Amino acid sequence: MAEFTLNPVVATLIFCVACLSGYQYRRVWKKEGPRYQYWLFGVIAALGLGLLAFIPLDLPG
Numbered sequence: 001m002a003e004f005t006l007n008p009v010v011a012t013l014i015f016c017v018a019c020l021s022g023y024q025y026r027r028v029w030k031k032e033g034p035r036y037q038y039w040l041f042g043v044i045a046a047l048g049l050g051l052l053a054f055i056p057l058d059l060p061g
Contacts, residue, residue, distance in 0.1 A: 005058035006051075018048030
């Protein structure tokens with residue numbers, strides 16, 4: 001089985017997308033926006049942070 005790792009650039013992009021999705025989730029929640037947007041932004045943020053939590057980084061050295 002091949003080892004699956006994230007390089008730092010991809011991990012940074014996933015982190016940024018997760019943070020922006022979490023921010024949008026909060027904005028929709030405060031404005032009491034459409035429920036589908038809660039789910040959309042919440043799932044994107046959760047998946048991004050879950051990926052970063054469980055897939056190791058491929059650090060040089």
